[in-house]
Amino acid sequence: MDWLSEHAWAVWLGIAAFLGIAELMSLDLVLIMLAVGAGAGAVSAALGAGVAVQIIVAAATAIAMLALVRPSLVARLHQGPDLVLGTNKLVGQRGTVTQRMTGLVVGQMRLAGETWSAAPYDENVVIEVGETVEVFEIRGATAYVHPIPSLDI
Incomplete structure (x- = not known):
């Protein structure tokens, strides 16, 4: 358990990498937003925050990404080029x-x-x-x- 608390940032990075790779399969931009949240958790762990703070930071970042960034990205990706015929x-x-x-x-x-x-x-x-x-x-x-x-x- 000591190793886990000392290397929590590595666990968060592993979760972020797994979610990033899984996003390549789904392509719905949800898992990548969760991966960014896990990355924020890794940063907070590297800065020495407690586990509760790491989880709150990761969850808040993921929710913010899902609510603020994903809708505009999805709209931009679904919008095709202006066709002049x-x-x-x-x-x-x-x-x-x-x-x-x-x-x-x-x-x-x-x-x-x-x-x-x-x-x-x-x-x-x-x-x-x-x-x-x-x-x-x-x-x-x-x-x-x-x-x-x-x-x-």
Whole structure:
């Protein structure tokens, strides 16, 4: 019993390691929170706290982790990436004008490896061949674009 009281931190670390490995099987983020609590118990044991204090510290830490940390982690893991589908994925991309366009004349541009019908988003702008444009909106099969100023220095 003397050895156990002198090496309580090792027992806590063993419990933490066991729970951490078991978490790899369950993947529900409960056992890892309990493992963090056991780690806190190990720290308190290494600092010389009594067994009752070690158990209270381990339990309080595990409960706090389960209540405060786990819900946000589960929500983050269950949330997938924002998917942008269809023509909306082209909004914000840049292309090169291949046919002059004005507010009255629809031109063409090269965008994402394809040729698109394009018109200026601002009807008063004229966009010449070779200019780089950014897609603001897609309506039907026409991209509405705005020229990007060149950075000539």
